[in-house]
Amino acid sequence: MNFELKSLDLAGAAAEKSEALVVLVPEALAKSGKSSLSLLIEQSGKAGDFEGKAGKLLQTYRVDGVAAPKVVLAGMGDGSAKQVRQAVSAACAVLKGSKIKKLVLAFASTPQAGAIRAAVLAVADTTYVYTTTKPKAEGRSLTRVLLGLPEAAPWRAELALGQALATGIEFTKEWGNRPANHATPTLLAQAAKGLTKLAKIKCEVLGPREVEKLGMHTFMSVAQGSKEPLRFIVLRYEGAAKTAAPHVLVGKGITFDTGGISIKPSAEMDEMKFDMCGAASVLGVFRALGEIQPNINVVGLIPACENMPDGGAVKPGDVVTSMSGQTVENLNTDAEGRLVLCDALHYAARFKPAAVIDIATLTGACVVALGGVRSGVFANDDGLAQALLEAGDTALDPGWRLPLDDEYGEGLKSNFADVANVAGRAGGAVTAAKFLQRFVGTTRWGHLDIAGTAWRSGAAKGATGRPVGLLVHYLLGQAGSPAKTVTPRTAARRQAVAKTAPRAVAKRVA
Known part of the structure; x- marks a missing residue:
């Protein structure tokens, strides 16, 4: 358009x-x-x-x-x-x-x-x-x-930004809406590679062998019940000097979530195709960055796999070792999102980032707390939290900050591993965030729980494209003014890039 x-x-x-x-x-x-x-x-x-x-x-x-x-x-x-x-x-x-x-x-x-x-x-x-x-x-x-x-003249830069955002948001919607057999980890990786046709974007895709060499055993444990091979996608947007620390976005890429052995009820399980909307939002952000061309370095990490319940699937009570060396007792295989994210968050440290932000349809508890209006925002740094909230307000894509008190982590103690992957029902969105926090060390870290905002149910069922707007405005705020105003490409060229990649609350969990 x-x-x-x-x-x-x-x-x-x-x-x-x-x-x-x-x-x-x-x-x-x-x-x-x-x-x-x-x-x-x-x-x-x-x-x-x-x-x-x-x-x-x-x-x-x-x-x-x-x-x-x-x-x-x-x-x-x-x-x-x-x-x-x-x-x-x-x-x-x-x-x-x-x-x-x-x-x-x-x-x-x-x-x-x-x-x-x-x-x-x-x-x-x-x-x-x-x-x-x-x-x-x-x-x-x-x-x-x-x-x-x-x-009209004073509004041209704002028009260009709006068009770039619209392009990124629609890219996110497109991949979020695809059924799981049309959005496998392999196809998601192809979509990411297609973005390299845009200026300053590079992509690397790691398969099971490379992931195993890295020691990402929590990620691998989630994927082991599926015939679809996992993919670990590494995107780079290089808009600033090589010495400038990048901002790292980590998107949960569970392309379908049955719950594994802790299987979900069948009603509305089809909506678990949306469990990769965190990953889709990272793709959408990079799609927009390719249009805007800001002076900033951004890394996108997407651990992509399915969570399936076959005879080789991880079992409740299994203990696996994360890339960080911490062992994790898997008490509920439907809390798999945090297991793929924890390895990706540890991997992010190698980029010596200015900040790391993960985006995930993580908990039904966040839907209970905030509904579909605001995304849950967690951060170990007040300045980062404020920047994310202000970006959300500017983008009309609002968030709400939730706590990270140490006491919330008590429920994650395990008799058989360094940490359990779930605590009790109370404060479930917070305890999930506390689990992730164990894997970021002293890095400035933010976590967006988008379980309530990434898609709509009912007659209007479909991906919303959130929080692409929030994330792009956050990155532009960190970059200062864009290097230049880039007129968005024609509809034909946008379509060419797009073609390169060929509520029930209780069910919004992982």
Whole structure:
């Protein structure tokens, strides 16, 4: 989808040819002239049919003096990024069934900072259509979006960032939504290799032999019940000097989670294809970095495997040795995510990172605590925690900090190993984080539990693309200003890269 910016007043927006016109109207709009749209806004307001509160809509058809046959007035409230997103999402939702190829999105007044980025992301999110395993399905019809503002020039950098984020988020959604037989560890590795077509990105993929030589036995133990071979994916984005310490992102890549021998109930087990959304978010971040080209070094680590219950699967009570040398008693094989992550977190230390952040659909307990609104944020460093929370607020991809008191780790004691992989039910999201903390040493470390935010259930079932926005804004904050504003590649080139890789609370665990 191509997004363009153009300086347009309401009269100019009315003259712009398209299949549909959405006019974003603030709650406090001063009289803006005698154009057809100005009169429509004024008269509908006086009649009580429309108001500029965020999300309020008025649909009409064939307005005199307006080139577009379909017109939607959408209230954007105070013009903040959050309320603009709400307005654009509502407007695009009512237009979604129409075969619209070009949409004009006109701002009746200048919005607040972040609003253009929010508008781009809202359009992309609302019109996204999954088609990979639906050969007869029709994809997104909308190919061109023109954003009109009283003065367009100051918003061009924000538009470019919004497009890059949208590209990364859709890449994450695509891989999160694929069924497990179309998103095996091998296919996930191919997707990562495909990203090397973008500037400054490199990829290395390790298989079972290399992983065994590294001593990643906790990772290997999770994979041993599956016929699909594990893959350990190492991505690098090199945007700064080689001497600059990288920020390391570690994404949980359980491409399907049955629970292993501690098998899950069958109802809604299909949603465990989403258990690799942490890995998918790392891929999405690198997809966006390839567009933005910031001055920063980033490493992405993805331990990818399936958790299956065959005769060779790890058993409850088995003790395995991690790459760090710590032994782990596996009391619940459905708490496997922390076992693949702990080896990857130890591996991350070899990069001498500025910080390590892991992203995982880790615990049903986090869903109980925070629902689907905020991701759980843990950190052993206050500055890192604050940076992640602020990035989430900026991205409209919010998190909430949870504690890491030492007392929470008491339940992980084992009579037969250095540590058990689970404690009791109480504080399950925290005890999972305390397990991971044992493997990071003194490194600045953050942990994002996205079990409640990575996907939606029910009629709207599908990956959300979170927390790509949070992570990209965090990295840009660490890099300072981007090295340059890169105009996003054309839709055809984006598609070429994409093609390189061919709630029940109780079930959101690992």
